[in-house]
Amino acid sequence: MSQKTLKPIYVLNGPNLNLLGVREPEIYGYDTLADIEARCKGLLEGTEHDLVFRQSNHEGQLVEWIQEARTDACALIINPAAYTHTSVALYDALKALSIPIIECHLSNPHAREAFRHHSYVSLVAKGIVAGFGSIGYELAIRAVLTLVK
Ligand code: CA2
Numbered sequence: 668m669s670q671k672t673l674k675p676i677y678v679l680n681g682p683n684l685n686l687l688g689v690r691e692p693e694i695y696g697y698d699t700l701a702d703i704e705a706r707c708k709g710l711l712e713g714t715e716h717d718l719v720f721r722q723s724n725h726e727g728q729l730v731e732w733i734q735e736a737r738t739d740a741c742a743l744i745i746n747p748a749a750y751t752h753t754s755v756a757l758y759d760a761l762k763a764l765s766i767p768i769i770e771c772h773l774s775n776p777h778a779r780e781a782f783r784h785h786s787y788v789s790l791v792a793k794g795i796v797a798g799f800g801s802i803g804y805e806l807a808i809r810a811v812l813t814l815v816k
Contacts, residue, residue, distance in 0.1 A: 671714075671715050671716060671717045672715045673714075673715040673716050673741060673815075674716070674739065674740055674741035675716055675717040675718060675719045675739070675740055675741070676711070676716050676717075676718055676719070676740065676741060676742050676743075676744065676808065676811050677719045677721075677732070677735075677736045677739075677740040677742070677743045677744070678704075678707060678718065678719070678720045678721070678743075678744045678745075678804065678807075678808075679721055679722075679723075679729060679732050679733070679736075679743065679744070679745045679746070679747075680700060680720075680721065680722035680723075680745075680746050680748065681722075681723070681724075681729060681745075681746060681747040681748030681749065681750045681751070682723075682724040682725075682748045682749055682750065683724065683748055683749070684700055684722050684746060684748050685700060685722050685724070687699050687700050687703075687773075687801075688700075688702065694773075694774055695773050695774065695800075696773065696800045696801050698800075698801040700720075700722055702801070703720075703801050703804050704718070704720040706801075706804070706805055707720065707804055707805060707808050708720075710805055710808045710809065710812075711808070714812065716741065716812075716815075719739075719740065726750055726754055726756055726757065727756075729747070729750065729757060729760075730756055730757065730760045733745075733757065733760040733761055733764070734760060734763070736764060736766065737763060737764050737765075737766075740766055741766060741811075741815045742766050742767045742768075742769070742811040742814065742815055743761075743764065743766060743767070743768050743769070744768075744769045744771050744804065744807045744808065744811065745761075745768065745769070745770060745771065745788065746770075746771045746772060746773070746804075747770075747788050751770070751772070751776070751783075751786045751787065751788050752776075752782060752783055752785055752786060752787070753787075754787060755787060757787065757788065758787035758788065758790065758791065761788060761791045762791050764791075767793040767811060767814045767815070768788075768791055768792050768793055769792060769793060769794050769795070769796065769807045769810060769811060770786065770788045770789055770792040770794070770795045770796070770797075771795075771796045771797070771803050771804055771807045772795075772796070772797040772798070772803065773797075773798075773799075773800050773801060773803060774797070774798060775797045775798030776797060777797075778798070793814065794807075794810060796810070
């Protein structure tokens with residue numbers, strides 16, 4: 668098995684995204700998180716980057732992984748889910764990173780309830796992908812590959 672020579676791309680997912688493909692497909696689509704992970708992995712075949720793809724329902728766990736990404740990742744793609752709109756803790760953790768951060772959403776939060784219109788994460792994101800469903804993750808991976816080249 669050959670070792671990849673460059674740091675991995677981290678993809679972190681926030682609360683309830685483990686329910687993807689199981690509940691509310693009219694908003695979030697039919698793909699599961701495992702389907703999305705497999706397609707993102709496929710995009711990294713033939714590159715020197717591995718994928719670290721994780722989901723947690725816990726804010727503190729996400730903070731720990733963001734801190735880990737500071738040293739271990741070349742870039743971070745994050746769908747913070749509801750914490751997008753509420754979490755100063757995630758914002759503070761993200762602010763400490765010097766790698767590119769891409770904010771990724773399945774839906775377009777700006778076309779939804781007013782409480783989804785503000786994002787703490789956007790303040791520190793290099794770019795945002797939203798509203799394209801699960802392929803948004805692949806668009807984010809492609810953006811990262813261009814950014815870290
Ligand atoms: O559109 C997105 O990706 C969101 O980050 C999804 C969050 C929402 O709070 C954000 O405003 C926008 C919600 C994730 C909940 O995921 C579920 C998936 C399937 C069934 C139920 C919830």
